[in-house]
Amino acid sequence: MNLIIFGPPGAGKGTQSNNIINNFNLKQVSTGDLLRSEIKTQTDLGKKIKSIINNGELVSDDVVNTLIRKIISDPKNFNRLIFDGYPRTISQAFSLEKLLKEFNQKISIVFNLKVDKDVVSKRVNGRVICIRCLKIFNVYLNPPNSKNHKCEKKYLEKRTDDNSKTILNRYETYVAESKPILDYYNKKEGLLFEIDGNQKIAEIYDKIKGILENISDWHYVCFLYKFPWKNLTSLIYGSYSRYQYPSR
Numbered sequence: 375m376n377l378i379i380f381g382p383p384g385a386g387k388g389t390q391s392n393n394i395i396n397n398f399n400l401k402q403v404s405t406g407d408l409l410r411s412e413i414k415t416q417t418d419l420g421k422k423i424k425s426i427i428n429n430g431e432l433v434s435d436d437v438v439n440t441l442i443r444k445i446i447s448d449p450k451n452f453n454r455l456i457f458d459g460y461p462r463t464i465s466q467a468f469s470l471e472k473l474l475k476e477f478n479q480k481i482s483i484v485f486n487l488k489v490d491k492d493v494v495s496k497r498v499n500g501r502v503i504c505i506r507c508l509k510i511f512n513v514y515l516n517p518p519n520s521k522n523h524k525c526e527k528k529y530l531e532k533r534t535d536d537n538s539k540t541i542l543n544r545y546e547t548y549v550a551e552s553k554p555i556l557d558y559y560n561k562k563e564g565l566l567f568e569i570d571g572n573q574k575i576a577e578i579y580d581k582i583k584g585i586l587e588n589i590s591d592w593h594y595v596c597f598l599y600k601f602p603w604k605n606l607t608s609l610i611y612g613s614y615s616r617y618q619y620p621s622r
């Protein structure tokens with residue numbers, strides 16, 4: 375099953391994606407993380423991306439869609455992706471649907487983490503990330519300690535776009551460009567799940583887990599229902615008869 379985790383900056387998309395991949399056999403695709411790796415390559419494209427991210431604007435759909443195509447086309451990722459921070463524009467949503475169709479897949483769930491603007495800014499200002507294990511913490515709300523983090527402290531860093539000025543731009547970009555996507559997914563029956571993202575990390579995860587477990591059970595029932603039992607029976611019976619009565 376493929377799913378989208380949607381919400382404003384600092385909503386907890388990365389935090390919840392991490393929780394999900396630890397318990398379900400899914401793979402997280404964060405376009406933010408992919409773009410930050412591109413910055414590290416120091417190419418012209420990387421430099422351009424850095425300036426866009428630090429201004430709180432969106433990188434072009436073409437660049438992002440190309441990164442996503444590479445991931446969806448990889449057979450190892452078949453039907454097990456969590457899209458974190460993608461799609462972010464209507465055009466990206468269309469492109470995702472087209473790409474998934476091309477590779478015989480679809481989106482099963484969209485989680486929308488609803489978080490108030492003032493909560494977002496506190497979360498983003500306190501965020502630190504381990505550049506080694508990629509775990510996300512918060513110096514005020516979810517501080518790293520010897521129990522929840524095994525890497526050395528020197529690996530903990532702040533993101534360059536996590537400052538009061540950029541966060542305002544990021545939030546405005548979200549409202550103008552990304553939020554309208556919700557209408558698009560809302561029109562697709564049974565796809566969109568609204569989650570109160572102002573709650574504690576564990577409470578939010580419990581809700582997500584409950585929904586995912588229900589959907590997984592439902593997918594299993596559908597699989598059993600749609601499975602070509604008739605073909606399997608004749609296949610087994612066919613091999614059995616060949617074994618009993620080998621052709622001469």
Ligand code: AP5
Nearest residue numbers: 383384385386387388389405406433459497501511512575
């Ligand atoms: P991206 O990296 O995706 O940033 P974002 O969308 O702004 O979201 P964040 O990563 O800031 O927040 P999050 O929701 O993951 O929250 P987290 O779990 O870390 O994108 C960065 C930039 O890249 C964009 O601005 C854009 O320029 C570009 N970009 C990316 N994708 C793009 C695309 N598709 N198209 C074009 N451009 C693109 O949590 C935040 C903090 O809160 C942490 O400290 C965490 O510990 C804490 N926290 C989380 N949940 C809770 C909770 N429930 N209670 C208390 N604290 C919590």
Ligand code: MG
Nearest residue numbers: 387388404406
């Ligand atoms: Mg994130």
